[in-house]
């Protein structure tokens with residue numbers, strides 16, 4: 001919702017690199033953590049111009065050097081913006097993977113869940129599978145009240161089967 005006005009004000013990374021966090025803030029003030037994100041956007045644009053010839057880098061290692069970009073965001077860029085195969089682990093993917101039993105209990109970090117999931121999904125459907133898990137977590141297997149009675153995974157779900165036994 002905020003990007004049309006944001007990108008109209010700063011249509012290129014070079015334009016954004018000239019802006020300060022204070023210039024960017026009004027365009028993103030309605031989203032979460034706007035102060036930190038405005039700062040990161042200004043610093044990120046500066047770095048992309050200075051170190052990457054004004055092109056957003058395409059590898060995880062390079063993306064994660066940008067201010068405000070962690071592994072999840074870098075993976076989302078790979079999977080969505082660059083059309084590659086990646087498994088970004090957000091809160092939904094993390095919860096649903098544990099509940100269904102796709103990953104063992106010892107996977108207590110997003111990175112360990114990602115490493116486990118990529119072993120089992122064929123690479124060519126990894127990005128699709130990421131969206132399946134997110135949508136399942138958002139609309140069916142919610143954090144507080146999972147809709148088990150409407151879920152098609154009851155036969156294989158570890159959480160569901162541990163409750164009915």
Ligand code: SF4
Pocket residue numbers: 099100140141142146147148151152153154157158159160
């Ligand atoms: S059966 Fe329930 S806990 Fe298991 S995946 Fe479905 S909604 Fe989630």
